[in-house]
Each structure stands twice: as structure tokens, then as C-alpha cells.
Amino acid sequence: MKKILNNERGNIAIFVLGLLIINMVLFVFVLNLGSVFATxxxxxxxxxxxxxxxxxxxYEEVRNAIDEYEEETLEGALHAFFEDFEEKVSNRKEHxxxxxGYVGWSLREIEIEAFDQVLNEELNSSDYRVELEGFLESRVDKQKVIRSIKRTIQKNDGLLEDAQLEIKNNRFHVKASKEFTATTYSNIIENFQDNVYQNSxxxxxxxxEDIWGNPKTINLEE
Incomplete structure (x- = not known):
């Protein structure tokens, strides 16, 4: 009888220990799942x-390049004599x-929209602005844009490993990641690290795309 009781106590102890291990594993799993979502x-x-x-x-680079265009080219100077680009943007913004039609828009958003509209009109008037597109394509510092992306990623503790910039559908698409390190308990779950990537x-x-030219995909790790 005593032997049977001892066996039962041993079985219960093993059962309780098993439950504790399962609970620990579940706890670590839930903790890591939350960390994955946070990362x-x-x-x-x-x-x-x-x-x-x-x-x-x-935008800053384009505006600077347009100022140079109006100062350095005869075509730009002639148009600026009657009404320079910034005056056109200001007038369009007021309009x-x-x-x-722009209720709820911030002043900054309206200013950007005015800038977009005016520059698109200028670029699409090929007979009117023969040199403008080529001038902007050559003067806009694409490397400055790329450096700003890299700095922003690193400043926010992101990783440049396999990070990427893609110019598509007239938008900047950035792929970046942050490292995820799994929480471990004793040796139940092995240590695990991986990069969690997201696009925006x-x-x-x-x-x-008219001004940027090529390449349209840039590896930021380089």
C-alpha cells in the first residue's frame, strides 16, 4: 500500500512538473508573440x-534645382522675368x-499640392520648358535622398541589412527591418534572432519618376 502511495505521489509530481513546463513554454510563446508584433x-x-x-x-532638392534653373539658364531666366516658379506656386496655393475642394487639408498639404500642379504643368509643356526636365534630373541630388533614408533607419534603431528603396508609381517605397530576439527560459526554447521586415x-x-531617372531600385545596404 505504501509503495502504491509513493508511486502515486511520484506520478502526481511528474504531472505537476509537466504542467509547469507546459505553462512556462506557453508563457514564453505568448511573450515572444507579443514581441514579434511590437517589432x-x-x-x-x-x-x-x-x-x-x-x-x-x-521636394527640397527639386525646389533648390528650380532656383538654380531660373538663375543659370536663359530659358529659366526669361520665364522668371514674367513670373518665377515660387510666385506661381504661391498664387496656386491661394487659389x-x-x-x-480642399476642406480639411493642412496648409502644408495644400502647398505641396500647389507645387505638384504647377511643376506638372511646366513639365508637360515641352515647347514651353525645353530644358527644365533634363535640368532637374541632373541637378536633384539623389544621393542626398538616399542618405537621408539611411540616417532615418539607423536613427530609429533599424537595420540597413537587405533594406531597399524602390521608386514605383511615383512614390518612394522603403523596406526596412528591426531585429527581433526571442525571449528564452532556461534551455526550454533555444535562443533565436531574426530581422522583421516591413514596407511603407x-x-x-x-x-x-520623370525626374528621378534610373535606377528605380536601390539596395540601401551598399
């Missing part, structure tokens, strides 16, 4: 910030603000 959200945030920074820097795209820039 995924962080990666998405990094990619989104990088694509927005790329858009902002690109959009009062048109009623910036706002549409109607003239982006």
Missing part, C-alpha cells in the same frame, strides 16, 4: 518615417485655399 510595428514605423523623409528631402510608401509625387 513588426516598429519596423513599419521606421519604414514609414524613412519614406516620408525621402519625400521631404526630394486652392479658396476653391472649397510615401505620398504620391506626380513628377517623381
Amino acid at each position: 513588426k510595428e516598429k519596423s513599419a514605423s521606421i519604414a514609414q518615417q524613412a519614406s516620408m523623409v525621402a519625400t521631404s528631402v526630394f 486652392l485655399e479658396t476653391s472649397g 510608401s510615401g505620398p504620391k509625387i506626380d513628377f517623381l
Whole structure:
């Protein structure tokens, strides 16, 4: 009888130990699952910030190049004599603000829309602006845009390993990652690390592909 009781106690102890191990494994699994989702959200945030920074820097470069175009080329100077590019953008911005079609838009968003509309009109008037597109393509510093993306990724603790910039559908698409390290308990689950990748795209820039040229896909790790 005593032997039977001892066996039962041993079986119960093994059963309880098994339950504890299962609970520990489940706890670690749930903890890691939450960490994966958190890392995924962080990666998405990094990619989104990088694509927005790329858009902002690109606009800045285009505006600077247009200033140079109006100062350095005869064609640009002639058009600027009557009304320079920034004056056209300012007038278009005022028109959009009062048109009623942009309710809820911020002043910055309206300004960007005005800039897009004016530059598209200028680029599509080939007889009017013969040199403009080629000038912008040669003067816009694409490397500055790429460097700004890399800095943004690294500043937010992201990784450049297999990171990528793609220019598609007139948007900057950025692929970035953050490292995920699995939480372990004793030796129940082996140590595990991997990069969690996410993609994000910036706002549409109607003239982006016309000015950017090639290559359309850039590996940011290089």
C-alpha cells in the first residue's frame, strides 16, 4: 500500500512538473508573440518615417534645382522675368485655399499640392520648358535622398541589412527591418534572432519618376 502511495505521489509530481513546463513554454510563446508584433510595428514605423523623409528631402532638392534653373539658364531666366516658379506656386496655393475642394487639408498639404500642379504643368509643356526636365534630373541630388533614408533607419534603431528603396508609381517605397530576439527560459526554447521586415510608401509625387531617372531600385545596404 505504501509503495502504491509513493508511486502515486511520484506520478502526481511528474504531472505537476509537466504542467509547469507546459505553462512556462506557453508563457514564453505568448511573450515572444507579443514581441514579434511590437517589432513588426516598429519596423513599419521606421519604414514609414524613412519614406516620408525621402519625400521631404526630394521636394527640397527639386525646389533648390528650380532656383538654380531660373538663375543659370536663359530659358529659366526669361520665364522668371514674367513670373518665377515660387510666385506661381504661391498664387496656386491661394487659389486652392479658396476653391472649397480642399476642406480639411493642412496648409502644408495644400502647398505641396500647389507645387505638384504647377511643376506638372511646366513639365508637360515641352515647347514651353525645353530644358527644365533634363535640368532637374541632373541637378536633384539623389544621393542626398538616399542618405537621408539611411540616417532615418539607423536613427530609429533599424537595420540597413537587405533594406531597399524602390521608386514605383511615383512614390518612394522603403523596406526596412528591426531585429527581433526571442525571449528564452532556461534551455526550454533555444535562443533565436531574426530581422522583421516591413514596407511603407510615401505620398504620391506626380513628377517623381520623370525626374528621378534610373535606377528605380536601390539596395540601401551598399
